Amino acid sequence: MRAQQLGVPILSLSRAEGLTQIGEYVFRDMPTNSAQARAIAQYAQKKLGVRSFGILQPDSSYGEEVTRYFWDALEAGGSAVTAYDHYPQRTTTFKPFVQRLVGRTQEDLEGRKEFSDEAEKIKQQITNPYQQRRALTALRNQSAPVVDFDALFIPDSARTVRLIAPAIAAEDVITSGCDQRELEVVRKTTRNEKNLRPVQLLGTNLWNNADLVDERIGAAKYVQCSIFADSFFAQSQRRATRKFVEDYDAAYHRAPGFLEAHAYDGAAILRKVVEERRPQSRDEMRNALAGMGRAFDGATGDTVFGRDREAQKPLFWLWINRGTIQEFDPEGPPPVPPAPDARTGSR
Structure with missing residues (x-):
């Protein structure tokens, strides 16, 4: 950097990792992606008590970088990534990627003995191709997702998350754990009440966008209770x-x-x-x-x-509450319920 060579103090707004290591004249006033990823990971572990995480990341330089730092912070904190998948940039259909996360692809279901046994019965008892297909589809839809994580981290833009969140809900994964009324409705209607496991959505500063909670778009209810952080919050x-x-x-x-x-x-x-x-x-x-x-x-x-x-400097900690992005104090009580293991005190 020319400023360092000339001995001129420079105050940079770049997020580039390792920038200030160039020399003693280089200062930075902008949180890096690694700092934000570590902060989210540490908050989820320490304040929410999450120990098992899922990650769904885009195949972009940003997605790969932030995921790497987030994963490193989880391992440093003794937590595990129990579900992971990635998707190409500019993808608009996220069903197959979410299904892989929760074990609901056709291959996953056929690997379950209960499903394969029931599917075989249907094939033997129903000979009409149309009726057989309908019965197999109903069986698949009734098969519960395998949710072995308490939080899901998605390092992508608000525009993409608007497409991902409904795809998650379509696989019967509950992400509105802070909404007791919604949970009560789910408990009354789900066929898998005993294994109901709400998942906490976690994002990055890219989620700090009013479009994400625009109820006219229809995805706002699926990001209810989400938590993320940014280096600035105008509200x-x-x-x-x-x-x-x-x-x-x-x-x-x-x-x-x-x-x-x-x-x-x-x-x-x-x-x-x-x-x-x-x-x-x-x-x-x-x-x-x-x-x-x-x-x-x-x-x-x-x-x-x-x-x-x-x-x-501290980050601005944000969460989505009934269609609005709101700030909360990270040192105070979390705005969402802790992970199930944290509630019972087990690890």
Whole structure:
């Protein structure tokens, strides 16, 4: 990097991994994908008590990168990935991928003795091809999914998740564990009440999009109770965040995004350092940034730089509650029920 070669302090908004390792003049004010993936994994393990995870990822550089960091964090925390599948980019039909996750492909079902025995009876007793096909289809639909995970991580965009979530519901996987009314309806109508195992959906900052909860699209109810995190949330009630959003809206007549918020904070941090520390050289500027001391209260949170010159700031923790994306305190009680094993105290 040219700035490092010239000894000029630079404050980057890039997410590229290892950026600040280039040299002592490189600072960053943007959470990396690895930091966000680790945060989600750690929250699910420590606060929700999840020990078994499923992962459904896109075949993209982003999906592969975030999944790798998420999986590493699970292993570091002593948890396991018990179901995994991936899908090509631009896929619009997710049924086969979800079926593989929960053991409901034709091959999976034929491997179940109970299913194969019943299917053989149908073939012997019903000779009419049309009626036989209908009976076999009904048998398949009655076969419960094999849900051996308590949370499902999907590192993809809100637009894609809008297609995946209904496909998950179509395989009789319950993802609305925080909605007691919905669970009660499921308990009364399901044929597999004893083995009912709600799954917690987990996402990334890409889920922070109003389109995901737009009830006119029809997928909103399937992402109810989902949890994810972002580096900025325009609807936050934090004082500094709210003031920035109001000022930005007044100036540009629209809500700011994460990039505008981080750019604003980056500029404000540099201004604060220059006005308070009055650095007279490049080295003094670098030292002033590295030794800010008191955290800067900005639109994206309280910011201070660590020894690695990475910004140390909390994420905005979000969940979906009845058609809206809402912020919650990660240090407080979780907004959703813990995993079944966590409720009973077992591991």
